[in-house]
Amino acid sequence: MLKQIRIPFIITGIAALAIGIVFALQSRTKPPKPTPTTPLTMPASVRSIDHMWGEPAKAMFPDIERPVYVGAKEADLFLRNDDPVMDVVYGQTHYIYPINILSFHHIVNDTIDGKPVAVTFCLLSDSALVFSRQIGDSILDIGVLGPLYYGNLVMYDKKTDSYIIQMTGEIFHGPLSGKTLSVEAEPAIVAWKYAKEGNVKVLSPAKPIAFYRDFYDTRKSSQMGLQSLTQKGGKPDARLDPYIKGIGLTSGGETAFIPVQQVKEKRAVSLVVGSQKVMVSDDTQSGSITVTGGTRLAYTPAYWFSWSAFYPQTKIVE
């Protein structure tokens, strides 16, 4: 009798074990597809138009609405090996955005693989994020507003005149206020010489490249960013030097900041952000910092003064 009772338990146990093994194998062989990530944000009501430094000066820095891409060979005619570029991977294609071009235009509105995206870069806070331009059924057309918010780029939707913070994707003013852009992809910043191999599409300059070089060289200091924070009553977080460059990460309601110097010294740092196990590594071959591991994770390079102003509770990975 006891033996008869045991048999179903044993069969059930074996079946459960088999299912477990199958699931485990599947999870090993098929990595979960990354889903668009919404950065952690504070309530939109906390953001105020009063915190903006400067007044709107739209069209001062025109975004790129119809980007033209060229191949690596042609790009070599206007890029130098050590020019920093933003490398965004879609499928097997690397979309390359030269930083000196982006530092002027700030935003590229594009549709890649059928997805409306905005590739964004803020020279003063060093933040590089690729957003989805879709909110519900609406496709946003994003431009540069002009003012700074805690040293960071303020963008706006040209259709609704809604204002957006680049570092967080928060829409804090206008008809779309309270909504947040989702992060579509995380770019890597590398030197052109490390990005030119493989299937690449490179953003072509809309002006003579000398103009962009001059613009980038002349304005890459970030002091103005900190100035915009302090003039609006902000105080830089004293835990680190304001100009420390790092990687800011957000996931599951938590944020973390890792100074680049830490990563370079240790070569690789493991940490947990919002229950996501993440590894931040120094790719010594390309000189870039790489973040891997999280499936619901957003991250960006950033200066400490700007990152900590948006995320005062952020932990620092020492």
Added chain:
Amino acid sequence: MKYSSARERGFSPIFILFLGLIIVVGIGLVFLFTAGPKSSQKGASNTNISSPSGSPQQQTNVNPLINSHDVDGVKQDYARQLQKQGKTAPVQPKFDYQLAPELNNKESFLSIRSAFAASTCSIDSAPSTIPVYTLKAHWTAKEASDVAKEFNITAPVASMPADGGGFQYFFSAPLTDGFLSLYEASGMYTYHAVLHAAGNDNGLAGAERKSDNERKKYGLYDGFTKLSGGFDASVGSYVFNYRKDWDLFPMVDTNKIKALGSGSVCGIVSTQSVNTATLVVSIDDKLSRVINDTRKITAKKTLPRELFTDAFAQYHAHPPVDPIVVGDTIAGGTVTIDEVTLVWYELGPNFAQTAYIPMYLTSGSVVSGTQHARVFTLFPAVSMKELVKSGVIPADEYSLKLDTFNPKPPKPDMIGCPGNTVDYTVSCSDISGGTVCNAFMGIKPDDDPNNICADGCKSKDGTVTAGVNEDPCKLFLEQNNMPTNSYHPVNPVVAPAGTYSCVLNGCPC
């Protein structure tokens, strides 16, 4: 078969004890002999080695180049993650090494020379002592100011964060609407004046004369060779590239080594991206840029060269620089080194390297199944102990490859606009909304009536009345008390007289 005990055979207890002692000693000797060569392979420890100068050097058990961080597991995990993203995973190889028979003769320096002659590039003629160059790292504000003065810049020192970490000293250059920035860590600097793309073209020869004269002023002439020079359309100016030459051996970096591909190390030449200087001269012979990427040499020490076989024995278990693999992706196995040459390599943390030291650059082959690869590895050619002892590198310098750069806080803060420039755009449109003029311009902060640097972006709009073919943008600038010397319309305005709507935007960044 019946076995009998020793006692039964008639052996005395003393004999048995003696026999046991012999067996124990024998086993001990076997262990001693088998363990000995392994330990000497790993660190070449406790062995007397001969330097080319003939003086023996006592090696220690501690290899000052070995870094204790074990990140192999992390690297592999990282590589898997990258592959999932469709990116090329950097290979982090871990090899064993052996020397090809012709490189393995260690009887004496002379016999090695003859053995090397057939296959080892320039080692055959390499001297027994080699100079090592100490580099100046971590420049003070006073030293940076002295450089600025060479460019007639007397502005107070400020600072800005540097790409890759640390900071740069920053000096505004009002006379040229530019600046000079100097890396605190390395002393490399950029003098930047606003590009002049207008004026008479005085030609390449005139521009080169100007470049040479300027190089002499800034210590970038003697010992430099020209790499390239000519008109660069991307900057609308003449660009000249130079490199400082080094005696004896080529100066290489990892990119240069990688570029060898399957080629011989014997033909390697100095990389063109190290110790370079670039000057940009406008078509009307104005100096627009001086980019000095050379390092200041503070001392030269001549040290005995270690034999390659000794350097190999010391470092082959933990090469101080990651090996460079070309060919198939192979991350392990035994590399058979079949070529070696001497090169110079930067020693010390990134950005603030402390010395140029000679290293043996080796090339070897590795096979894994059907895959083949060539592996390039670097071994120091002078004793690291000697480098520490002679003060070339600090005693706590552990690694050739890791960035241990320790940036100092960037102080004092810079006041005003970065790059000493305020950006404006002005555009005007006709009654139908068609743009008749549109320009981007930079002006000096002191000339800015809107105080953009202090207050942030501003925008003004309004109307102007212009005559036939008169430029409404220029009129609008004048109407707003804006300086017009930086205004350069791309095309002359061709438009009828009338009223135009204009907008003026100003931003500091």
